[in-house]
Amino acid sequence: MTRPVRTRIAPSPTGAPHVGTAYMALFNLAFAQKNQGKMVLRIEDTDQERSTEESEDAILQSLQWLGIKWDEGPDRGGDFGPYRQSERKDIHSEHVQLLLDQGNAYPCFCTAERLNEVRAKQMQAKETPRYDGHCLSLSREEAQRKMDAGEKYVVRLKIPSEGQCTFNDELRGEVTIDWKQIDHQVLQKSDGFPTYHLANVVDDHLMEISHVIRGEEWISSTPKHILLYEYFKWDPPVFAHLPLLRNPDKSKLSKRKNPTGINYYRDAGYLPEAMSNYLGMMGYTLPDQREIFSIDELSESFDISRMSLGGPIFDLAKLKWLNGRYLREKLTGEEVVKRLLEWKLNPEFLEKILPHALQRLENFSDFIPLAGFLFDEHPTLHFSSLIGKIEPSDASKLLKVCEWELEKINSWDRDNIAQVFQNIAEKEEKKLKEILPLFFQAISGSNVSLPIFDSMNILGVDLVRIRLRRALELLASEGAGLSKKGLKSLEKQYRIQYGDRIN
Ligand code: GLU
Numbered sequence: 001m002t003r004p005v006r007t008r009i010a011p012s013p014t015g016a017p018h019v020g021t022a023y024m025a026l027f028n029l030a031f032a033q034k035n036q037g038k039m040v041l042r043i044e045d046t047d048q049e050r051s052t053e054e055s056e057d058a059i060l061q062s063l064q065w066l067g068i069k070w071d072e073g074p075d076r077g078g079d080f081g082p083y084r085q086s087e088r089k090d091i092h093s094e095h096v097q098l099l100l101d102q103g104n105a106y107p108c109f110c111t112a113e114r115l116n117e118v119r120a121k122q123m124q125a126k127e128t129p130r131y132d133g134h135c136l137s138l139s140r141e142e143a144q145r146k147m148d149a150g151e152k153y154v155v156r157l158k159i160p161s162e163g164q165c166t167f168n169d170e171l172r173g174e175v176t177i178d179w180k181q182i183d184h185q186v187l188q189k190s191d192g193f194p195t196y197h198l199a200n201v202v203d204d205h206l207m208e209i210s211h212v213i214r215g216e217e218w219i220s221s222t223p224k225h226i227l228l229y230e231y232f233k234w235d236p237p238v239f240a241h242l243p244l245l246r247n248p249d250k251s252k253l254s255k256r257k258n259p260t261g262i263n264y265y266r267d268a269g270y271l272p273e274a275m276s277n278y279l280g281m282m283g284y285t286l287p288d289q290r291e292i293f294s295i296d297e298l299s300e301s302f303d304i305s306r307m308s309l310g311g312p313i314f315d316l317a318k319l320k321w322l323n324g325r326y327l328r329e330k331l332t333g334e335e336v337v338k339r340l341l342e343w344k345l346n347p348e349f350l351e352k353i354l355p356h357a358l359q360r361l362e363n364f365s366d367f368i369p370l371a372g373f374l375f376d377e378h379p380t381l382h383f384s385s386l387i388g389k390i391e392p393s394d395a396s397k398l399l400k401v402c403e404w405e406l407e408k409i410n411s412w413d414r415d416n417i418a419q420v421f422q423n424i425a426e427k428e429e430k431k432l433k434e435i436l437p438l439f440f441q442a443i444s445g446s447n448v449s450l451p452i453f454d455s456m457n458i459l460g461v462d463l464v465r466i467r468l469r470r471a472l473e474l475l476a477s478e479g480a481g482l483s484k485k486g487l488k489s490l491e492k493q494y495r496i497q498y499g500d501r502i503n
Contacts, residue, residue: 003210005037009063009070010200010214012044013055016261016462017062019314020215020245020253023279025068026295027242027307028213030280032071033299040207041073043084046199048191051086054411062262066276067295072207080207085199092194095202095232096155096187104231105187107143107153108135130183131156155188157197157224165223170211170240171307177223185224197221201228209237213304216241240304243283246311253314255465264462265319268377269343273330274323281322282312292325344375352458356450370449374458378470379445383478386441386471392480395438396472397490398424400482402439403468404494406461414457421453427497442471 007028011021032039045051072078099105119129160179187198229236245253280298373379387395405420425432
């Protein structure tokens with residue numbers, strides 16, 4: 001008997017909603033709809049430190065904005081809940097215990113120092129860094145004694161020491177990976193929380209997921225998942241790994257090169273239906289080669305075997321062209337007006353701007369020259385106005401550092417933005433008013449506009465990031481950019497001076 005089709009989308013709520021998530025969701029939905037199945041939305045918040053409620057809300061909202069609908073999820077319930085992994089910790093622990101009892105998983109007491117040493121040695125020997133199996137040799141009694149003594153431990157998956165794992169990928173056929181390449185994966189962390197691998201497999205099984213359609217970056221993890229299905233004596237689902245979206249230079253789509261946040265496209269004025277249509281064209285062509293289609297139309301004729309394996313290029317110019325076609329061919333004039341009003345020409349948005357503009361207004365005609373940049377996807381920049389009195393090479397450095405620092409903001413608001421600039425001025429030993437004109441220009445393309453921090457707050461992180469990037473590109477095109485070497489040394493210096501990570 002064939003199982004009912006159930007697909008799932010399993011985002012981790014650790015940042016802004018990503019177009020890659022929407023792309024995966026779209027094909028999971030199309031496959032489920034085509035096969036009279038259901039799509040589940042499961043929140044994978046096993047990374048307690050990085051998961052936030054805001055991110056979860058934003059992901060749900062942005063998928064809804066795109067018209068992607070799921071049948072079960074944390075917001076709408078269903079028969080297989082809870083749909084948030086943090087609420088399933090006990091279920092995961094029970095399953096870890098089962099593996100421990102079987103001897104298919106084992107506690108590992110190695111310290112971070114020891115693991116680092118092992119890793120360093122393996123890297124030196126040009127081997128793939130992986131756990132060396134040290135704690136496998138502990139007897140049950142010894143392990144129990146250590147646990148009773150309160151020693152910290154993680155639980156690892158036992159991986160066959162030789163041989164290969166072969167599994168079927170719906171798009172690629174047989175995939176074979178040597179067990180030697182697979183690490184003894186941590187299944188449960190020392191705080192008792194499961195890792196992605198354990199929780200993902202257990203939940204896919206308990207939620208009766210029949211088809212796991214996900215990104216190709218998970219192919220190398222699939223052997224661990226298959227092994228878990230084997231240890232639990234469960235039937236594995238069908239796996240299909242879709243190619244990842246790419247930048248025009250073929251590198252993996254990244255916010256360094258392209259806007260990757262779904263909200264960027266909403267805020268820059270793209271239509272959700274054009275956006276989901278465009279994502280549907282990524283790696284897939286309808287049998288009749290039609291370029292304009294709705295999600296339902298995609299679902300009706302969806303055939304997963306038609307997915308192409310070459311990494312689809314996410315090309316902003318093509319998306320823009322498609323969006324233009326939607327405006328002209330799919331919407332009436334009346335509808336366009338309605339959409340424009342919903343977008344930014346509405347009281348809510350204008351009220352955000354007005355308090356900052358009022359001081360500078362004498363009549364309404366002043367409003368557009370002042371605030372137009374808040375409605376513009378790319379304000380025009382001019383090299384000489386952009387750098388102003390700053391040394392061109394310093395301008396690039398400041399913009400780059402600002403880009404990194406803004407990434408660290410957890411909650412995007414005026415005060416946090418202002419704090420970033422205070423900090424940069426301090427660290428660079430400059431006055432705020434010396435560095436701000438550069439950012440004023442980069443953000444608004446003008447010297448006379450609205451207060452910069454409020455403007456950035458209103459624009460949102462996605463639009464701001466692209467403006468900084470554009471300014472950097474302009475400097476580079478004028479020979480004032482950062483060379484590869486320059487960027488490397490800036491990164492190094494930045495880490496020392498500003499501390500913390502670069503996203
Ligand atoms: N939580 C994983 C992610 O964020 C899901 C991967 C999967 O679909 O198995 O990508």
